[in-house]
Amino acid sequence: MKLTVVGTGYVGLVTGACFAEMGNDVLCIDVDAAKIARLEQGELPIFEPGLKEIVQRNVAGGRLHFSTDVKEGVRFGTMQFIAVGTPPDEDGAADMQHVLAAARSIGEHMTDYKLVIDKSTVPVGTADAVRDTITQALAARGVQVPFSVVSNPEFLKEGAAVDDFMRPDRIVVGADDNRAVHLMQALYAPFQRQRDKLVMMDIRSAELTKYAANAMLATRISFMNEMALLAEKLGADIEQVRRGIGSDPRIGTQFLYAGCGYGGSCFPKDVKALLHSATGVEEPLHVLAAVERANERQKRVLADRIVERFGEDLTGRHFALWGLAFKPDTDDLREAPSRVVVAELARRGARITAHDPEAMTAARDAFAGTPGLEFAPTPMQALEGADALIIVTEWKAYRSPDFERMRTLMRQSVIVDGRNLFDPAFVRDAGFEYLPIGRRAPGEPAEASMVPVA
Template sequence: MKITIIGTGYVGLVTGACLSEMGNDVLCLDLDAEKVRVLNEGGIPIHETGLAPLVARNVSAGRLAFTTDVDRAVGHGTLQFIAVGTPPDEDGSADLRHVLAAARSIGQRMSDYKVIVDKSTVPVGTADRVRELVSEELERRGVQVPFAVVSNPEFLKEGAAIDDFMRPDRIVVGADDERAIDMMRVLYGPYLRNRDRLLVMSVRSAELTKYAANAMLATRISFMNELANLAEDLDADIESVRRGIGSDTRIGYSFLYAGCGYGGSCFPKDVKALIQTGKLHGRPLQILSAVEEVNNGQKQVLAAKIVEHFGADLSGRQFAIWGLAFKPNTDDMRDAPSRDLISELLRRGATIVAYDPVAMELAKQLYHHESQVAFAGSPLEACEGADALVIVTEWKEFRSPDFAALKTKLKTPLVFDGRNLYDPALMKSNALAYFPIGRGHHVPEESGR
């Protein structure tokens, strides 16, 4: 099947690579000439596990190509996937400029039947706007060309996107055109051989499903974070509580880990957009407003713990930070809790030495103007002479460090853990003062300020 992917960002590139892997002829369009040049020369502009060899293999096989030529791209695929960015606007709503521009481009050039697939995360009603714009362009040209608009939201986790695409929990298709539905069934057939997980629904239901899914996951995170803060006041252990409620099959264990807040390109943006959609329709979403408020506050919890221990003025203090990306297995720092923490520590006069396995190049660009932010070549190097270690991202390599070496490197044996990686009893046995989330403070007698 011939497929065009408009946009070679995270969603577009992963989608194009995974569709080409099943034998489809995929052409990816991007107006960023430099990005297309990098892709055509074998580079990958994002970090995603397994993506580089997948792209290389399919480019070599002639099934995957990249272009800036809009005419070529629209002429190529019967299926036209729109996978461009929808960043939050000033009021929190999704900015649809790129989506609508892509729709116009298709309408201005199409000459035969097209299925226009909204892959980007877009508000309910976007497919209607895409349909209207394409129809306007066809009318302006004085031609009648049949087409359908489909909503096919992505459910890809950064760091596990390829596996999510190849082994999906579900594939949501919002459409009312039988020909388009049949084509989507054929397209996704190779991914559904064990069990049919393709869910066909109305276009508006599919658009809302994407937002509802991310909003639900964000709600679970904020719920556990709020409970974690209460657990500290009650001298309870949120990890025990997590196991206690997660063992209930009606609840399950997923997304019940307390921490220093969620970030990334999806949850913050999608929660804001859904809140704004509710406002536009006179239905304030009170639960989601609370979810967002709790998360904003949770991003300040680590800094608050540090200030409680060291005092408000952190001048002359140096902190090691492990983890900059918003989650493991990605270099994405959009809305990452690390950024809130660094900003607050700098505001109070501290110096930062940070380490992250893959996000440091991006971090260096973000903080190139900050003389009080430095980067280390290893986790232990970051701890050299630090007043405390602060863990922000749960990378696997942080899970079992050499605690004796860590204590030797640190100026004072203090660990503030925003991801609850360690057993408090283990930290106590290594004479490390330990400040996790929702598990109390564990300070050996010899530690102190």
């Protein structure tokens, strides 16, 4: 099949490359000429495990192409994927200007049937707006050309996006005409040879499904973070609690890890957008509003613990920070907890030396001008002369460090662990003061020795 993907950001690039890997002829369009030039040379604007090899292989195989020519893109593919960004406006609403601009371009240049597929994460009702925009563009040209619009939201985890796309657990498609349904079934047939993974529904339900899924996962994270803070007060261990509730098949084990808050390009933006949509129809989402508040609070936990331990004024203090990306296996710093930690420590006069296996280049741009912030080429070099180590991202490279060497490098043996990477008893036996999230070593006294009973 011949496919056009509008947008070469995270979703668009993964979508285009993976469809090409399955033998389709794919043209990816973007208005950023510098980005397209890099992609044509096999250089990726993002880090995602396995993606670079797929892009290079399919460019070499002649199945994956890149261009800035919008007219060429419209004429190329029968299927037109809209995979542009939908960043949040100031009020939390998804900014739809790029989606509607892509739809307008399709209407301005199409000469035969097109199946327009909303791949971007968009509010309920976007397919109607896309349909209206294309219809208006065709009317302005004085022509009538058939087209269909469907919703096909992505469910990609950064750091595992290629595997998620190539081996999906479900493929959600919202469509309202048979021609569109048959084309989508044919397109996704190679991805579901073992079992039927296609979940067909109406368009508005498909649009809401994406937001609802991310909202549910964000809720689980915020719930466990609140339980972790409570566990500290009551002298419980959140890791044992996690195993206990995760063994219940009605709950399951995923997204139950306590930490220093969620970030990235999806959860924060989608929670805000869903809250905005609910407000617009006067149906407030009280649970989801609490999820957002809990997450903003959790992002401050690490900085708060540093202040509790070292005082309000951090002038002259030096802190090592491991992990800048919002999660492992990505270089994405959007809404990352590290932003809150760095900003607060810098505001209080601290010096910070940070390391991240993949996000260093992006971090230099994101944190440009931050006083007292520097970057180290290795995790151990970041520790030199540090009063404490702050762990923000759970990269595998941080999971089994040389604690003896760490103690020789650091000025004080203090670890503030925002991802609970280590066993508290082991780290404390190694001579460290260890401050995790919601955990305690066996025999450690509870902060609250007595709980009132009604």
